[in-house]
Amino acid sequence: MNTEPPLGDDFQRLLVGMKRSVLDRADDVRPRPVRHRHVWPVVGLVALLAVGSVSGAYAVGLVPHDLFLAPTAAPSPTVSEPPSPSTPAAETPPASSPATRSVTPTSTAKPFSIDDPGTWTTSFREVGPIALGAPYVGEIDDLTSAYTRDNESCPNPNVSFWHRTGSVELVVENTDGVVSGVSIGLVSPTDPSYRTTAPTTAEGAGIGSTLAQLKTLYPDIENTGNYGGSGADGGFEYWSIHSADGYITFVLGADNSHVGQVWVAATPQPPSEFCG
Amino acid sequence: MTDPEDRDDDARLLVRLALGDKAALAVAFDRFAPTVTRYAWAIAPSRMDVEELVQDTLLTLWQKAAAIELPTESLLPWLLVVCRNHARNLRRRQARAESDSLPDDLEAPPAAEEAREHLRWVRAEIDALPTLDRRICELCLLEGRSYSEAATILGLSVGAVTKRVSRSRTRLKKAVMHDEH
Numbered sequence: 001m002n003t004e005p006p007l008g009d010d011f012q013r014l015l016v017g018m019k020r021s022v023l024d025r026a027d028d029v030r031p032r033p034v035r036h037r038h039v040w041p042v043v044g045l046v047a048l049l050a051v052g053s054v055s056g057a058y059a060v061g062l063v064p065h066d067l068f069l070a071p072t073a074a075p076s077p078t079v080s081e082p083p084s085p086s087t088p089a090a091e092t093p094p095a096s097s098p099a100t101r102s103v104t105p106t107s108t109a110k111p112f113s114i115d116d117p118g119t120w121t122t123s124f125r126e127v128g129p130i131a132l133g134a135p136y137v138g139e140i141d142d143l144t145s146a147y148t149r150d151n152e153s154c155p156n157p158n159v160s161f162w163h164r165t166g167s168v169e170l171v172v173e174n175t176d177g178v179v180s181g182v183s184i185g186l187v188s189p190t191d192p193s194y195r196t197t198a199p200t201t202a203e204g205a206g207i208g209s210t211l212a213q214l215k216t217l218y219p220d221i222e223n224t225g226n227y228g229g230s231g232a233d234g235g236f237e238y239w240s241i242h243s244a245d246g247y248i249t250f251v252l253g254a255d256n257s258h259v260g261q262v263w264v265a266a267t268p269q270p271p272s273e274f275c276g
Numbered sequence: 277m278t279d280p281e282d283r284d285d286d287a288r289l290l291v292r293l294a295l296g297d298k299a300a301l302a303v304a305f306d307r308f309a310p311t312v313t314r315y316a317w318a319i320a321p322s323r324m325d326v327e328e329l330v331q332d333t334l335l336t337l338w339q340k341a342a343a344i345e346l347p348t349e350s351l352l353p354w355l356l357v358v359c360r361n362h363a364r365n366l367r368r369r370q371a372r373a374e375s376d377s378l379p380d381d382l383e384a385p386p387a388a389e390e391a392r393e394h395l396r397w398v399r400a401e402i403d404a405l406p407t408l409d410r411r412i413c414e415l416c417l418l419e420g421r422s423y424s425e426a427a428t429i430l431g432l433s434v435g436a437v438t439k440r441v442s443r444s445r446t447r448l449k450k451a452v453m454h455d456e457h
Contacts, residue, residue: 005317275342
């Protein structure tokens with residue numbers, strides 16, 4: 001505007017009105033996360049470990065979207081992809097790693113329901129129906145069955161935020177028209193909510209997993225830095241697994257034990273922020 | 277004027293916001309809204325638009341606090357960039373409402389002189405920022421870059437976050453854990 005901003009009481013009245021509105025709208029735009037009991041699906045984990053042990057021998061491959069099944073459909077034994085010569089079946093463990101065979105996240109080897117993120121698999125190339133490197137517009141269309149897009153809160157046109165009641169937030173990053181990163185979970189890192197309703201790797205790792213579980217599932221997992229200092233010093237540690245296709249990074253929460261965010265991209269560290 | 281204690285508090289405030297502490301939103305409003313309002317006043321066409329930009333900017337902070345990882349000490353540059361981005365989106369919406377075809381220059385960043393004019397009522401606040409935060413403001417608000425681009429240009433990585441942030445988080449973590457038990 002060409003006019004000077006108001007001064008004195010007029011400016012204070014303007015601020016008071018805006019503050020009241022912001023605080024009123026705050027509950028609508030971001031409901032407080034609901035705390036759930038701290039439950040880890042042990043049986044599911046054991047089952048997924050077994051699946052992962054087998055699927056770890058297979059390479060990453062894309063599963064076409066027409067494999068979407070109803071939520072109640074049983075996994076089909078025929079959907080496993082044959083090994084791809086371009087992708088190693090497992091990372092070479094460092095000399096200090098346990099002599100356990102490495103298990104790497106496979107692609108969406110299990111069928112999933114497009115409207116239930118709890119059935120989605122996180123791999124180096126996909127998060128459920130979202131394929132890294134695929135055209136952004138076409139990929140995010142696949143999210144509308146499961147999530148509601150938040151169009152207003154983030155002004156950066158190269159990311160989209162997706163909400164779902166009872167599940168974690170999803171953020172999809174767009175670089176030059178293709179999906180370049182997917183973030184699963186932006187909830188309070190110490191909140192154990194949603195762990196059963198969010199995508200996991202084929203081996204069962206995701207929101208709420210502990211570092212000890214990650215190290216068991218992925219002996220090759222590496223610490224790839226942190227935000228805000230070491231976990232012991234109150235920061236958030238990054239633990240990543242990688243393949244030729246990219247990284248899956250598990251960001252530990254404030255308790256330095258449980259995963260609060262999962263980042264899938266060509267780089268191990270999530271962006272410093274999404275909205276600027 | 278932003279004093280060092282306030283800057284220390286920015287990191288702590290951000291963590292409280294990320295944890296859903298609504299009182300922290302009120303604190304953030306009191307701390308930043310005057311400056312954001314004066315900046316919005318320079319870039320918005322009407323008082324009603326100013327109000328919309330300021331509210332949307334603070335609500336973006338509220339919604340995205342858990343995703344924000346400050347590479348420097350101050351939240352103010354991030355908020356000014358978000359305000360600018362909201363203003364761009366507002367212009368797009370208004371242009372669409374007025375005409376089916378968008379003007380050719382809509383996406384073009386403002387000329388340097390115009391961008392400098394946009395900062396005329398917040399210069400004191402920007403001058404009071406630490407050097408890196410001032411540089412972020414210049415790169416974003418004068419040169420039209422995104423916050424992430426500016427951070428990259430300045431060599432600020434996620435791992436370069438100050439120990440002050442870390443200390444604040446440690447203190448808060450202890451406070452939260454104490455509250456939960």
